Amino acid sequence: VTHYSIPEELKEGSVVANLANDLSVDVTSLIRRKMRVDIIANKKYLDVNKETGELYIAEKIDREHICTTKWTSSCYLKLEVTLENPLRIFNIELEILDMNDNAPQFRRDAIHLDLSESTSAGERFSLSNAVDPDVGSNSVSTYHLSESEHFNIEVQTGRDGSKFADLILKKALDREQQEMHNLILTAVDGGKPPRSGTVSIIVHVLDTNDNAPLFDKSIYNVKITENSPIGSLVIDLNATDLDEGSNSDLSYSYSLYTPEKTQETFYLNPSTGEITVKGMLNYEDFNIYDMEVIAADRGINSLSGQCTIKIQIEDMNDNHPEISIKSFQSPVSENIDVDTVIAVVSVSDKDSGNNGVVDLRIPNNMPFKLRESPDNFYKLVVSEPLDREKVPEYDITFTVTDRGSPPLSDNETMTLQLLDVNDNVPHFPQSFYTIRVMENNAPGALLSSLSAFDPDLHENQYLVYFILEKEIANTSMSMLFSINPENGNLYALKTFDYEMEKDFLFHIEARDSGSPPLSSNVTVHIIIVDQNDNAPVIVSPWRAHGSVVEEKIPRSTDKGSLVAKVIALDVDSVHNSRVTYQFLQVTDASLFSLDQYSGEIRTMRMFSYKDSRHQRLVVVAKDNGDPALSATVTIKLSTVETAVKAYSDMTEVPLEYDIFSDLNLYLVIGLGSVSFLLLITILVTIVLKCQKVKPSKAAPPCRNSVISERNSTIADSTLVSNDAYWYSLFLAETRKGKLVVRQPMPKGSRYIVSSIPRSTGMSETSDSAPSTLQV
Template identity: 50%
Template structure:
């Protein structure tokens, strides 16, 4: 009896002799060869070096291997890139008796995604000894058996393949039998005992021999069985099968009771010695007995269990036939059952790697997922076609056989679609076709590709003057279609000036919600409107922003009472006028001129007589302020008439002012009014002085006009020639009202210029204009009087 022992040291020697090396590198594929039964940690190959990878980056790039095997036989040391044995590999368990045995691995590396295919060939080592189904064979042979009679023996089985499988049989030395070794069509070997010399039951009833099965390994292994032969009388013919090897085909999943084939053996004897019974031989594996049955009388082999092509494509059934005689001898045959594949397995879809979320600016061709598809069927039944919907911006590419990559086909837009549910359909080519669907969720991550957008192209705000400082005057709103930090907005007011002062001294803004607050109380008479520029900026990197203009208009309040500008009192006393006694009714005695700094209805003035010496003698026009006689004056009328005129605006509540006028009734207008004392007016200046004043007034007017033109060119928007907040009033000869109208207009221009926004503020021009105005007014009054 020969035997060998496989040790770790032997395994290491074999591993070094086999030289686990790279065999092929085609289409990112490498191959290694290692013997089976290596211990944990045994070296397979430096996979990082063979693939040209940087060992230092294996962990950061998530280097990993994916295997379809139930056990993780191989692993990679990420510190040195060495592929090593993780769990002892039994080739016979992994591939049974297949002549070749491979472990197929998929290597996945990320950042960027790379795929490699690795095949590890598992080489057979002689770790299994040949074995017989029984340790002892009992044969009954009649003494009448003729020399040359053949007696088939049960075959030994060896789980190893190739040269390590069963090679030959040996028989111990004896006087009557020799061993004949036969080879079947499939290459398997079996032994027959051949009777060389006749047996004599009376001399020796039993014979014992040792049958040894030897494999071709180095060192070789062997198995033995004891053959005990009992010498009998009679029944000198054995059954004979009509075929040495039977072959049949069977569709997988065939129902129980399906006939596989019918055995046929004949025996030339008669009676019980010629009746043949069939059975499985003792060497038939248990799984064969679970799948098939043999009728002992008819020899019909039928399906007993569920036959699955994916578990085994061929089954070997060892059967025997023997007669019912007292000295029955069993003869043996082999039945090969080929299993035909049917399309009974749907494709399996495995997501090996999924990179999600993906940035919306990822270029077309970015790998999203690595998908492996397997179908355990064979032929067309195992060929799989994969598809994804055509209405998504993704494509499916085939990298290796049964491996696919899902890539982007165009740029993504998170604001349009934030995630995709991609249904992958794997369909085999069998008939009928089977399919499997797998949904892949791909989320799109945001980048800062959208600036904030205001809800309005510009904002117009109306604020009533005398507002409370710190009160909110308006709110601006912007939105950003991006997400997270890219959509977080902050508001600010851009730098600028209002009336020569920084805009930040007038208004402020809440950076979180866009509420704008007034920092001071606005005065309509000083500031009619102004503009500010608001910026909304997101928190992305780099940040994006947009601006909007806010036009603020200050609304007038009735906060200014009317101001009497004509007639003016002389030397601090009441105003005086002279009325000839001979005037008719409707004579224009005087004209009250007043101004109101407010605007609109708040500056609309009305006049009425509040007090009068004689209420029936004089009246005042409601809107013009003209004082006229109601009737002719008579002798009995007092020579001095006192009028108190009320000037009231149209605001709510209305504001008013009063003026007192002392009217002197005279028979004739004297050439000199010196006799009237306080009631007389100063004589007009000499004609030369008047001429000088007129020339000076013209010069100053010209200079002032030039100043106005400069202000216009400097960016001011001048008001209309006739101010909206004053009324035209004509005096006795028109001179006084025109002078005052000019005065009112110039003040209106200066107020307006001071309140309008400028491109380049010029305080010097403004002050010069005001200086010219004062000089002009002063000389105007001199000229008039």
């Protein structure tokens, strides 16, 4: 057998051997002898040049592919060479020498190991070895492990010389610190240069129940508002167990030290550890709950942990403040003193903090104020004087409000009634009453109701009416008037005559029935209103007897000459006494005219020879009353051709009349002056009467001191109302050729008016006699 050794790294085409030379065969005879080479195994790797006899590499040799077994370190390719003529057979062995062309390789990419964290240090674990197809020193020679505080390796040699490593635990494992360890195992061969291969060793640390559940805190303080709805979350307990699996699967429960009331009020979810509201929460009933919760794992040897929870109920403003009236004084007298306590009130609120701080108030603008005392007590005191007549009772509303957000309030109303005190005088609606009474009234007629008002109550309000007595012309008021003491109705006790009594002034008092009684009075002015009950009285021309007046007039009288002046007086009031004049009969209506206001009769033309010597004029004087009253006078007028002696004086008449031709102007001025004097006199008299000045006994009898003293009486009982009539009388008497004298009476304010014939120039036909008038 011919033996050859070739390195594995020869390239394709490389000549391995020259068989012709080695076998001592002539090359030239190779063709002739027909050399045939049979490669017994892997003949694809080798081939022979039949012409030269060279054995060469036909395909790159892979020793590990040719020799798959590593039982021996040698690897051979066997050939058989045959030569013919003569036949010779040669056996050739071609040894392939190994080269380090393969790195160690592990069968898997990763080696997974499950180790319990309870494994003791020193424990070893076999690892799968690396495989290197190379042989000899080119095969795996050793192993290396990446740096680890927990593991190292020991390299072992097998019976076949293979190398493998054992993993040794040099430090105890703790899954809770590191549940997985990643190691790198490296296999190195002995080639030059050496080759290596690696594998990951993943160590899974298996859990053991060596950790008890642990809460974040040992004591939890939780606040929750009262009235939280059922199901509201109070706290979500989250205990942790560093173990895993069933060793960390926790369940929660109350300990035996948790009160039953707490367990009834709060629900503990055994799986999640959530605590929720189970029952109604009321701060005022119970505001702190204590509980102890246990968390246990489900490991074989179960471990547990516990915590304490303190739940504090926070107050909500859910209670209305309350008012309690401790005392209340009603009714009270309206003159109660200021600062008097009339009520004591207490307030309270079951809430706490600002929710329980309360304020009490009463409405503004009331005559009361609150005075605070300790322990939420308040006194209601009078702050201003009370007046029952203004406000008879007070509805006092006490309102209490807490300081919560939003605030709550409550109120209670008490009625304070005031007792009456006689502190008000009777009050008349007017301070001065003017009552007009028509003259000729019926005795007992109701004049007016003078009711007063007293705002007090009961006997303090019951009024009695009196006429304050005083005498007028020796006559007391109680004889003229009467007042109903109960209702103030005023009655007349007699019939009044305007022409005799014009007015009355007196006082009426209203007195209550209180103790002591209070009173007030009012002034009453009774004015007698005139009726047209007096007919006019003709005072000019003067006639001593009857109603016929005879006058003479020259026939040569010019047109417009004053023939006569009719003056009528009416003692009624000014309205009713306004007199107008008309012709009732006239002989010749074309000859005379009559002024309806002045009563002057004048010629409308001169007399002619055709005119009758005797003219008859009937004049009616009518007042302004309704119905009107009247009086008539008949004037017989005779015309004469020649003037008699008496007419010599009459020549003065036009002159005298001229003096009074502007009589209307003087009458107006005189009437105004007298009216003004009359008004002054009335006002002075009222003032004197109010001062209760007693009328002088020296004065002449009079019905009423207010009545003007100017009123006068003519001899035939005809009243002369004012100085206007005095002038009218003066004119009338002067026209009759009489001298009128006005002089005061002794010790009095009246006047004596004397009318006497003139000493010269009297007409023979004038039969007028002297007369005296009191004015």
